[in-house]
Amino acid sequence: MIENDTLSKVLYIDLTKKKFQIKDRKDLFEKYLGGTGVATQLLLEECPKGIDPFAPESPIIFAVGPLTGAFPLASKTSAMFKSPHTGDLGESHAGGRSAIAIRMAGYGAIVIKGKSEIPIYLSITSGKVQFKNATTLWGMKDGSIAAKVMRQTEKGEGLRAIFRIGQAGENLATFANVTTETYRHFGRMGLGAIFGSKMLKGIVISGKQAIEVSNKKEYRALYDKIYDMATESPLMKKYHDVGTAINIKSLNSANALPVKNLQQSSIDTIEAVTGEEIAKHHLARRVACAHCPVACIHLAYLREPYDDDPYFYKTTPVCYDFELIYALGTMVGITEPKAMLKLIDIVEQVGVDAMSMGVILSWITEMFEKNLITKDDLNGISISWGDAEGYIKLVKNVTKPTTDFLKACSSGVSHASSIYGGKEFAMSFGKNEMAGYHTGPAGYLGFLLGARHSHLDNGGYSIDQKELVNTEVTPKEVVDKLLEEEAIRQILSSIAVCFFARGIYDLKLVSEAIKLLGFDMDDKKLFEIGKQIHLKKYQFKIREGFSIDKLEIPERIYETNDPTGKITKEFINEGLDYAKNLIN
């Protein structure tokens, strides 16, 4: 890497002692580039084996990559931690201004350990960390208010990222998220609960520095090439126009969209919540992450009249995309857009992963429907499919638990179903609630084998839709394809490129781009490093107790129609058996 690049500076913060230090870790960045690669190594260094994720010594790691701030679409921050939700590897990626702000403040990674005795937030700038009293912000029911206060108190307008948790994180719901820039999230795996356990309400970080490149002329030429691809490619246009929500219609017609806890994979009343219809009737604005011209973030405006005052309306901006329409729409049987937007809004306010929340709500509904739990378990709430008002109450009751049952739900469906039953329809994989793709066996093998249990860490649903629908692909071939794709994605998340841009940044282009930042690695070497990073992640998982043999698979996936007709126990088990030899 280039000698003066501050990418190799790692900021270590101790919340117990309220101290910080900056170390140069060129050793890590030169080997693993940044992002996920470096964060994985830092996690292996900093996280004691077998530790309670909520213990003070349990670390939070953020890392960005060499291309962040230099090329467009490289604006993701990798967060890594021991997940309180799954008990092994926790990894979440977020955009917004998070990565740009960390890089522009002069850091490549941040490690946070310890625990404060009072609620605090951190104000981070170049070479400096301030520990600010957040007592007054603790316990606010809407997390966006805390962000507003930080916005008004701190400097760095237009250049800063503001991370914060909501009430769910404070209450240690194991799927609590960390929100940045109001609408982006370190969503999955419970980073918000780790913030909560450390009494860390939020982080404000900003900076504005230069990044040296090795050849200015070549840099500008390559920049223009990538920028043109980003603004002219039809794929990126798809993310901008209707956004990811465009997939609702096609997955629904293909019988691949989970409905009512995957009792169905399609619903007749889908029309009003398709991406196209929401865009037509509710979309108000599209916004972008810093240094990404695509602008894939879609904000709807929800206009609700007040009952007690005529012509007086509450207007609420609500961010939506495919996963939210699935999790807080079809999965819970809601296909009325305003009701769905209201539910999304409350999930934003309390600060939890929307996918986990939707799956938990749908599991609760089925438990209630089957009389496996009572109204008392739900603090007096009767729930049925499509009842948005009931779900809004339940979200509040799960994230600030009022009964033993709801307390169990605040640790996810895998945990709750191990106590109360209903495992055969508890839709989680590796203890993480499913994403909205009932596309076929490759999708499920991806959920089970993906190192971060998110839909985007594997190409499973794409193998289902492009190949398995039409042709015969063996389970072994599926696993080989998944692992190959994993290696590539480890590189993308190590240079902090958004996975939406995976069609633009192939490994050859990555090699060209990082060369201008002083990294000399060809596409083959990058692929090898990707494989190493993936294995390192598995090293951490296995160290913390993960085993393919212990994976639980809900029976429901074998019962509901899918586009391939190939989701069988034989297929899944053969794939898992084969993967065991490659991973363990």
Add this chain to the structure above:
Amino acid sequence: MKLAVKDAMRCVGCQSCMFACSRRSGNAGLSNTCIGVKSSGGISKGYTVIVCRSCKNPPCASVCPTGALVPKEGGGVRLISSKCIGCGLCKNACIIDAVFWNEDENKPVICVQCGYCVDYCPYDVLELEKDKKGVSHD
């Protein structure tokens, strides 16, 4: 020619213009940017785009104690870097915050109305307005 904000409502906050402005000087990052995009009190309310208006009688130049900012014919200022002591009075004098600051060098960065940023706005927020003569004042 004069840089202008055509329609801030179309701004998505991608900050491609800011990176372009800084890149014009050769490096990556944001240290040299003299265009600003910030939310108008939260992202849902949209963005404020700040560009130098090339004032005819520029307040930034009026307060400069060393003559480092020289008013240009037709509006705007030119920075003579060697004369600048980095006092920051110009920054405070600009009430729209269009005098940006290079933290690494502790000096202002002043828009030269080159229009490089305009080509990197995919959403038609910025434009180069022609003045009466239709020429640049550089």
